[in-house]
Amino acid sequence: MDKEQVPQDDENLLEGKFAVVKYALDKNGKYVKVQSVGWEPENVALKQAWEVINEKVEAARKKVLSGEVSALAYWIEKNQMDEKMVGDYMGFSKWKVKEHLHPKTFSSLPEDVLKKYAEVFKVTIDEFIKVP
């Protein structure tokens, strides 16, 4: 790849915060670092990955609203986690996390457990117990 070929396909995925470094050849055939704000195939692949995540989050949100699962399900998907990881943060097994996905069990969780969950997801208790 030559310096001039380093792509600058900007889809604001970097939010204007910085540009990444790529390695390319200058006109003397020597490698130099060149900044790039993006390349279309990368941007496509990254957006595709986010589509998958957003679909899962939206599916979870709908299930919460229809009363099938507790709000916990939404926050797990929103944070790209699974029951095992959440269990590790909470200090109990994934099976216990799965129990808390039942709306009835969830509604009788004590305040300190809710507080701990909210802490894991970096939200307030009020935000945690519902979905946006």
Place this chain on the structure above:
Amino acid sequence: MIIPNYQHNQSAHCENGTVSNLLNFHKLELSEPMVFGIGSGLFFTYLPFVKLNGMPGTSYRIMPGNIFSNMTKRLNIKIKSEKFSDKKKAMDELDRTLDKGLPVGLLTSVFYLTYLPKAYRFHFNAHNIVVFGKENGNYLVSDPVMDNPTEISYDDLVRARFAKGTMAPKGRMYYPVEVPVPTEKEMQTAIVKGIRNTTSDMLNIPFPIAGVKAIRFLSKRVRHWQDKLGEKQAGLYLGNQIRMQEEIGTGGAGFRFIYAAFLQEAADILRQDLLNEASADMTIAGDRWRDFAFNAGKICKGRATDDITYPMLADILLDCADKEEKVFRKLQKISA
């Protein structure tokens, strides 16, 4: 407090960049490509039976942490490295080390690094950064992938250092304590060791999941992805492959351009012209990987044509394998 004389340099890749910046502070100036090359960072592996986020495991570099350990071993650099089970102890030790005037390398989770753009914040626990100061309760961060230093709060840094999941960082921190300046002969020896290690990784591992054989294995699989997985899943697999090859950190073409840059630098130090030839060949291989990503991107975007098909992508990969084999067969001839 800010450690004076700490210089932030931007790199493509976090492990290379952190090592380079820390060594630079300790008066040993090594570029990112040199760190990568001596550290034998270049690799290829395809593990269809190891699923990460539902995708086959694939990597264009060796295990995280190994570039650093190879480098320090080959240049006789002594490191202090610690992990912690207690968050407060980990942060206190960080503060104590900063107070001694030493910048510190940390293992962190990308997900919790609030200064990164949201689109790139996934659960990846092997991200290396350097902390070089603390002001008003915030830590000054030299994240090698960024162009300028940035800041992170105490609480967010704790989260990043103690994230759970695969390869959890466990509060790991590290910094050089003894950095000898290598003689030219020592540099040459380290470079040759680095090249021999990578050459062996790419040519001699007797399983099709590693090295050049793995590129051919991936090609076989890609050829049938659409038939076997259906359009949607095959598209996701392709997207994953593109990301592993090109997302922040590889410098383009799955680290191949960084490696070609290393071979150019090595050619000057070893004064062996075959290294310049190998560098040029590696650039050609890298460009072919870029062709793969470019065409794969078209399929992902739903812009496949009669010419851009999975079998066509599989053929490009076979070409990549051939081109890489050429590079490493040439490098086998390097003299000590």
